[in-house]
Amino acid sequence: MTVLRKPWAWAWIATIVVYAITIAATAGASAAGLAQAAFTFAAFGVIVGLGQMFVITLGPGNVDLSIPATMTLAGTLSLKLMNGADAMVLPGLTLALAIGTGVGLLNYGLIKVLRIPPIIATLALSFIVQSAAIWTNRGLRIKPPESLAAFSTGTLLGIPNLAIIAGLLTVVAWVLLERSIWGRRVTAIGQSLPAARRAGVAVDGVRLSAYVLCAMLAGLCGFLLACFSGGAALNMGAEYLLISIAVVVIGGSSVAGGNSNVPGIWGAALFLFLVVSMLNTYGFGAGPRMILTGIIIIAVILAASLRGRGTEGG
Amino acid sequence: MRPSSDLIRLALPFVALGALLGGVFWLQPRAMSYTGLNLLFNLAVPIALATLAQMFIIAVNDLDLSMGAFVGFAACVTATFLNETPWLGGLILLASVAVYAALGVVIHLRRLPAIVVTLGMSFVWLGLAVMILPAPGGAAPGWLRTLMTVRPPGIPMALAASLLIALAAHLVVARSALGVVIRGVGGNERSVARAGWSVLHARAAAYALAGLFGVLSGMALVGLTTSADANIALRYTLLSIAGVILGGGEFVGGRVSAVGAVAGALTLALAGSFLSFLRLSPDWQIGAQGAILILVLALRLGLDAIEQRRARA
């Protein structure tokens, strides 16, 4: 079975198993509803996960911890700008993406100019961005425009609109990573930055673009999440720090960089949502639920290692 | 040129610490006293211990995302079992160190990414802590409370403890054969294995040491706060990583420094205090923490510039 040797296979297998166990609780009655909920909420994890994946691909120590703050600032400010007006949707989206771009530029600026290790640079910047989000409207929740709220909670042919957006982004990310020169360059840097530099890769440009892309996706995710949940909240990104990293690594990308894959992100995002749903469904309390979540995550990664992960040839 | 840039990496946390301390003294001269220093630094002791724990993991090129949850777990055990039935509490804490060693073994044998395993473990430790203490509570064992509030003559407990901890960890990391092998595994695992060492044992030992320091961190924390809750130390995961890096460590390659890590932890703890002396608007108090972190690390640039000028001369 060659598919079992794919690095992303185990996230998907785990997802299917957890899904089956969950719907077994209601003898299958909940199958469609659960799948729809899972795809809706996984979409957010996927969007930030894709960005985080490109950053993690850049090699050891590269990770963007400013995702939650960027989501919050983008959500807050764009909703404030739109102020519920349908006509302002485009400016709002533009603002969210612009905020992402700005944060990405600043992140890499700190990494490059001040030579601060990425983990700390992005963490430090995230505090500042979070403060900016507080300062702009002190946590007041502004409703999204009607049309956006309807769109973000709507479905097309039974598929949540958000999942469709995330799906399209996934395809783009896959092409970028697997087929484009830019993806090659990111992957080369992740294996060895000095070697990539000597091979003629413009490492600063490539790294900068990866950080900007990641922050832009965070901005987009914040925008969509704020519309989806009826307004931006100051703590709305908090969960997505762990989720963005977890979907990448559970999805089978190498944490050491240079070897990532896109399909695993969907598998892992669905898995993370479903595992909590499953444990909630079976009525576990907070303590046992967390313990089981942890054990299941480790079991998935262990199962993957027992079957041996194939390396991506090329 | 390289050894002196190593020296710079080592000097950075001390320079930053000095600068921040100067700032604090200037803003609040009252801090310049025995009690003042103790108040400034005593909560840095558990952070320093957690940072050292993280350092052992980073030394073998891994990263522990469960450190905060684990310290919280150790704190909950200390405030409950260790207080009520010391032998049972001791046993649980020992077992948790053994679990850490076992994690090292599994990660090594199955070549698992440590980040994912520890991510999973962070849920496990937090879940266990929530089960032990569903609501905050418990109490510090008396001896621990006494130990953490002792007032040695001349030097505040917080500073004395930090020095002692740094020294002990330095002996393990830099002076002992075990420390060399652990760092060797971080630097070049294959060559350590080819020289006939068991990389498995080395990694297990590094994880066990991390577990040990994590337990000590939890205990020190409870000694200071007098009680525990499950979420008490979640921040320590990021703080400990930042402390190691600030202290001159690197994520890969087995470059770590125990003394630097302790200084890094003290710097981070002090950065928080420095801010509250500045009396910023609450909106920006969080952001200012980020700004301080950036400023402290930017010091490195200044140090580099000095170094380069010296090298050219």
Place this chain on the structure above:
Amino acid sequence: DTSDKRIALSNNYAGNSWRQAMLTSWETVTRPAVEAGIVAAADAFTTGENSATEQAAQIQNLILQGYDAIVLNAASPTALNGAVKEACDAGIIVVSFDGIVTEPCAWRIAVDFREMGRVQVEYLAGRLPEGGNLLEIRGLAGVFVDDEISAGIHEGVEQFPQFTIAGSVHGDWAQDVAQRAVAGILPSLPEIVGVVTQGGDGYGAAQAFAAAGRPMPIIIMGNRQDELQWWKEQKDANGYETMSVSIAPGVSTLAFWVAQQILDGREVPKDLVVPFLTITQDTLEASLETTPVGGVANVEYTLEDAVAVIQGAN
């Protein structure tokens, strides 16, 4: 005379609208008080994340800065006891509110969270005498308030055995987290007649029910403006009825006056209780009018209110 006394607010979290409202109330009440020379200073201090250790360090810094009183919203009822004891030993008055501390030397302005949980079930029993399945949305696991409210809810269910709790999820007092958790468990739940909550999570629950196409149960709200707004819309559209209950963020101002009174030499009992703020079908419109868009329903206290509360306790 307290005109030379300095009071500090130590706050452990600023990342949600309730805390922001709390800080705003503090500002609006203390600034005139400082200007009028009632106290010399009333500074607010906030730590970055919800962390007891950081707050303990903050209290120690406030001791060093020589404040005369510290008004405290604590991250943990017990983990700050060490720092609070040090403050008391230094002769500082410590008044805790909302997140209270157990250290005996401190004053406590407490809300009966248990009762807050219990009345929710009582209200539901009045509305639905035949009972049914409830969904419980809890807060953050391992936190005192979560444990208390939940205990109160379970007491209520014991008192009114016609209700059963069919499912329980943790919403971390955040709209989007609650929405995510409810959406995940909902497909596998039987019909739900009521949702008992802890505040800040009612709107998310409503969104999740709407998205799943399930009949809308009675969702107890938590005084957030968007919850009240939604309730009002439902009320106008189909006569939806519910209640809303939470602690008023302005309790920080009560704590301020209590601290001022203690500094002024007044005898104040160590334990004060403030009522939680309840909004009913009848007071909905009035409350909605006074609540800022995107904020939280609030009451701010005057010196007279505080004196009345103290006298009531005596």
Place this chain on the structure above:
Amino acid sequence: MIPHMRDMSPLLSVSDARLRFGEVTALDGVSLALHPGECLGLVGHNGAGKSTLVNVLNGSLSPHAGRVIADGHAGRWDVTTARALGLRCVFQELSLCPNLTVAENARILHRGHFGPRWRAEARRLAREALDAVFPGHGIDVQAQVASLALAQRQMVEIALAFAEAGRPARLVILDEPTSSLDAGVAGQLLAHIRRFVAGGGTVVLISHILSEVLATATRIVVMKDGRVVADRPADSFTQAGLVAAMGSTARERRRPGRNGLSGPVTPLVVQEMARGLPVRVAAGEVVGLSGLAGHGQTEMLRALHDRLAPGWIAGRRPKVAYVAGDRRHDGILPLWSIRRNLTISALASLARRGLVDERAEAAIAEHWRARIGIRSPDLGLPILSLSGGNQQKVLFARALLAEAPLVLMDDPLRGVDVGTKQEIYDIIRAEAAAGRAFVWYSTEIEEMELCDRVYVFREGAAVAELTGDRISEAAILAASFAGPDTEAAA
């Protein structure tokens, strides 16, 4: 070789060893016996199986067929038993811990030797070992290995292998030990090998520098495609005979019709340095950098590359290409296939609308595989499946593929066999004739004779410029050691 030695029982022998890596047969029935008091020279083309044989001898690979017999006993043979026998290995790829000091590396390498006060002992051991092999080495044993130059690291590793640490070394295997050493230091090593062998020790010396092998070995074994094709006393070989046995033909090295560009040409680039002569390179020129190893040549190449290579935006046509010397550190991309490693520098010209045209990529990779002779059944295999020399060829091909007008080469033929070297010289010549410029640092002085212009480096600066017929081994050596008065040589 001393005649009676044949009669002594061998220290270590392998018989009929066979080993395959997937489709590649690395060892195809190799038999070999090592006796006390001999220095065995092991030569063969890149990918002949030398390193693999070393790994069989030292117990880190077990052959699929055949066996290893140590001291006459055919028992278990693994890394531990090999060490117990007194076998020491210096690998082709450096294998010290870069984050540890030299002394700490000694502690790691000699595991059972030290007591509780090991730090002083390890310092002494390392110092004595270095003094014994490389007198006047100038290496601080308390320096971190990462802070040492490549050649110094290699010296440390070699010295530690010979060190007396409790158990004496009986058999030392050196896999291309001199590839990054300059002639003087290499000479010290060869002298030490002779002393060691005279004292009854055994050495296996693998090298592509045949003169070294001829001068040092007592017996020479030639490998070809995983087989031993010749096994005779060293004195029965001549250089030409050895090359012939390896399956290549020796050719005249000197460049015919050399560009005697000593007059005022418009340079393509000029690299000014803090001290010494500026380095000028004109189109179509091959500029050599020489002098003792570690005197600033690599730094100069890096600085030039840093200056010319874009950091932020890569244009379609790269201005400069680079062949790394330290291939593990700044050469290969270890997770990738051979093909991707080859084409990374030429992606811009292989892409259409930002996407890689994989057909064109495969075609160009195949072209270069054929042109430069990369030994692998499939370019889709991981780069690490190549032998050291073949990895180096990939890096060389990568730089040529980039179609940059200027190619910087940091000892690019390190570990490349003689036959291939000839082919590469031809390629360089052809490319230079077509207008490309090369800047070529080499530890082998002879290669400088292929250059149009040579800068000799000393203490971080170019101190002499030689052109045309003035390029000779004698002139270079003179400039490497002599005082500043030779600066006028240009």
